[in-house]
Structure formats: structure tokens, C-alpha cells
Amino acid sequence: MRGFLVALWMLAATVSATAQPELQERLKATQADPTALKAAVEAGRKASFFCANCHGEAGVSKTADVPNLAGQNPAYLLEQIRKFGSGERKDAFMQGLIKVLKDEDRLHIALFYAASPVVPAAADAAQAAHGKVLYGKLCQRCHGDQARGSELYPRLAGQKLPYLQTSITRYRDGTGIRNNQLMSIATATLKNDDITALANYLTQLP
Ligand code: HEC
Ligand code: HEC
Structure with a gap:
């Protein structure tokens, strides 16, 4: 591993x-x-x-x-x-x-x-709590413990919820709109409900 x-x-x-x-x-x-x-x-x-x-x-x-x-x-x-x-x-x-x-x-x-300030959005608290657990297991090691990314990885904290949902689904489904090997591996096991939970968690982070 x-x-x-x-x-x-x-x-x-x-x-x-x-x-x-x-x-x-x-x-x-x-x-x-x-x-x-x-x-x-x-x-x-x-x-x-x-x-x-x-x-x-x-x-x-x-x-x-x-x-x-x-x-x-x-x-x-x-x-x-x-x-x-x-x-x-x-x-x-x-x-x-x-x-x-x-x-x-x-x-x-x-x-x-x-250099522009991030403006987090409101989210469903129960969804966000579920998303936090998934994030810690599957995403944190690349996108960082606060989802702020790094030189190599994008920031996810405070991103638009529907955009997050669409992007994660595209990587998982390999639609050809957006391809990334690391992201297709990272999202392969996610169910649609997991993606909704992750998007709720990420959108409300500062
Ligand atoms: C092995 C490292 C790695 C892991 C683990 C990982 N990612 Fe990523 N992620 C990336 C890379 C690299 C990109 C940029 C890919 C590209 O250029 O399209 C990315 C891009 C993204 C994007 C697109 C951001 C944008 O602004 O369009 C989202 C959303 C995302 N990741 C969510 C997640 C979620 C949710 C998880 C956990 C289920 C996760 N990632 C796990 C490496 C990773
Ligand atoms: C007509 C609306 C529109 C205009 C004008 C526009 N964009 Fe976009 N942009 C989008 C949409 C929609 C997406 C998301 C595409 C997708 O779903 O992958 C996007 C995505 C992006 C992304 C990727 C962000 C990420 O998180 O991965 C960057 C960077 C970007 N645009 C830069 C620009 C720049 C620079 C300009 C001006 C020169 C610009 N855009 C003008 C609609 C627009």
C-alpha cells in the first residue's frame, strides 16, 4: 500500500x-x-x-x-x-x-x-458530518486537513456545492469531460449519497 x-x-x-x-x-x-x-x-x-x-x-x-x-x-x-x-x-x-x-x-x-478571499456557503449539518468522515478517509491526504489544497492539489474548501458534486461525479464516472487518474482512483468507491455528503462538507469550510 x-x-x-x-x-x-x-x-x-x-x-x-x-x-x-x-x-x-x-x-x-x-x-x-x-x-x-x-x-x-x-x-x-x-x-x-x-x-x-x-x-x-x-x-x-x-x-x-x-x-x-x-x-x-x-x-x-x-x-x-x-x-x-x-x-x-x-x-x-x-x-x-x-x-x-x-x-x-x-x-x-x-x-x-x-489573492481573493474565500466565501464559504451554508450546508446541511447532517450531510456535512457524514462528508467529514469520508473526507478524512479518502481525500485528506492529498487535499489537506482543511481542504485548502497545496501547490499540487486544488483547494476544495468553500467551493460551490453543485460544482463539487458535478466534478466529483465526472471523475468517478470517467465521462471524458475531465480525466485525472488520481481522482478516478480516489472516487471509484463513492456512491451518489457519499458525493452529496462530501460536497456539503466542503462547501461550508472557510
Ligand atoms: C491521490 C491524491 C488525491 C486524492 C486522494 C483525492 N484527490 Fe481530488 N484531486 C487531485 C488532483 C491531482 C486534482 C486535480 C485534477 C485535475 O487536474 O483535474 C484533484 C481535483 C479534485 C477536484 C476538482 C476541484 C476543482 O476546483 O475543480 C475535486 C472536487 C476533488 N479533487 C475532490 C476530491 C475528493 C472529494 C476526494 C476524496 C473522495 C479527493 N478529491 C481525493 C488529487 C487527489
Ligand atoms: C460564460 C461563463 C464563463 C466565463 C465568462 C468564464 N468562465 Fe471559467 N468556467 C466557467 C464554467 C461553467 C466552468 C466549469 C467548467 C466545468 O464544469 O468543468 C469554468 C471553469 C473555470 C476554471 C477551472 C476552475 C476549477 O476549479 O477547476 C478556471 C481556472 C476558469 N474557469 C477560469 C476562467 C477565466 C480566467 C476566465 C476569463 C478569461 C473565465 N474562466 C471566464 C464559466 C465561465
Whole structure:
């Protein structure tokens, strides 16, 4: 089991580290320089004016099936933008839109959203309690004990409930809209009720 986990971890590390390494390096360099970071966040605020139509002014969406981007790990945001661009992740609207974004804009937008505050939502308390148990067993080792993610994994805390539900179901069912080997393994045993419970737990976390 341990060897298996290490293999999974290494797979995850390679996936994130090898896709667009130059842009990911630029992201790290900007994060390490407070003046450059401030300027990048400001530029991202401007560059994201169109995204705000769906993702909300500061990355908190008002629509159930549109994810929040606020507080999200910027390396993950850059990687998802790349995936929409390459067609590895499918969404008719996002795929078209992302193609016109230059690397510079992608970097700024990712840093802007990462710096925006998360707004958790209300959830069913009994569902959330069940979800917490499942999360501890099946998800925590990658997404973190507070579901805030890391450089390698997305934040899930405070995400929109319906979006969480749809995304987890897609990974489990292997619909081809979104594929990730680690996530299909992690979600393989989940029943629909488990997914509802997990989404209730995650959406109310700060
Ligand atoms: C017409 C509405 C719309 C607009 C405008 C829009 N998005 Fe999206 N975006 C979506 C939807 C819907 C999804 C979820 C797709 C799915 O179900 O996988 C999404 C997903 C994303 C994701 C993945 C988030 C995650 O948690 O995995 C990123 C990143 C993203 N959008 C960035 C952007 C950026 C940057 C812009 C502006 C250049 C933008 N979006 C404009 C609707 C929109
Ligand atoms: C072995 C590590 C690992 C485990 C365990 C894991 N995940 Fe993930 N998760 C990932 C990775 C990597 C991604 C990004 C995949 C991609 O690029 O689509 C991800 C993405 C997600 C997303 C998409 C987030 C977004 O913003 O679109 C959700 C939701 C999610 N995981 C929920 C869960 C749940 C619920 C569990 C437990 C049942 C879980 N994960 C267990 C590694 C893991």
C-alpha cells in the first residue's frame, strides 16, 4: 500500500511539474517578490474583467455550476487554464475563451484570484458530518486537513456545492469531460449519497 501511495504521489508531482514548466517557474518567482506580486495582482484584476461575468467580481461566482476561483492555488489555476486550452479538459465556453489569453494574462489572473478571499456557503449539518468522515478517509491526504489544497492539489474548501458534486461525479464516472487518474482512483468507491455528503462538507469550510 505504501509503495502504491508513493507511486501515486510521484505521478501527481510529475504531472504538475512538467506541464508548462516555464510559466509555473515564473509564477513562483513572482510570488517570491512582494512588489512584483502586488503589480501582478492588480494587472490580474483588470485582465479578469470578462471572467467576472461568470466567476464573480473577485472570484466568488453567483451561479451554481460556475466554480469559485477565489483563494484557489494559482499553480492549479494555471494548469486548468492550460488544460482547457489543450482540450484535455472540456467546456465549450472555457475552451474558446482561454485560447485568446496570453501567458502574461494567465499568470496575472491566477495570482489575482489566488489573492481573493474565500466565501464559504451554508450546508446541511447532517450531510456535512457524514462528508467529514469520508473526507478524512479518502481525500485528506492529498487535499489537506482543511481542504485548502497545496501547490499540487486544488483547494476544495468553500467551493460551490453543485460544482463539487458535478466534478466529483465526472471523475468517478470517467465521462471524458475531465480525466485525472488520481481522482478516478480516489472516487471509484463513492456512491451518489457519499458525493452529496462530501460536497456539503466542503462547501461550508472557510
Ligand atoms: C460564460 C461563463 C464563463 C466565463 C465568462 C468564464 N468562465 Fe471559467 N468556467 C466557467 C464554467 C461553467 C466552468 C466549469 C467548467 C466545468 O464544469 O468543468 C469554468 C471553469 C473555470 C476554471 C477551472 C476552475 C476549477 O476549479 O477547476 C478556471 C481556472 C476558469 N474557469 C477560469 C476562467 C477565466 C480566467 C476566465 C476569463 C478569461 C473565465 N474562466 C471566464 C464559466 C465561465
Ligand atoms: C491521490 C491524491 C488525491 C486524492 C486522494 C483525492 N484527490 Fe481530488 N484531486 C487531485 C488532483 C491531482 C486534482 C486535480 C485534477 C485535475 O487536474 O483535474 C484533484 C481535483 C479534485 C477536484 C476538482 C476541484 C476543482 O476546483 O475543480 C475535486 C472536487 C476533488 N479533487 C475532490 C476530491 C475528493 C472529494 C476526494 C476524496 C473522495 C479527493 N478529491 C481525493 C488529487 C487527489
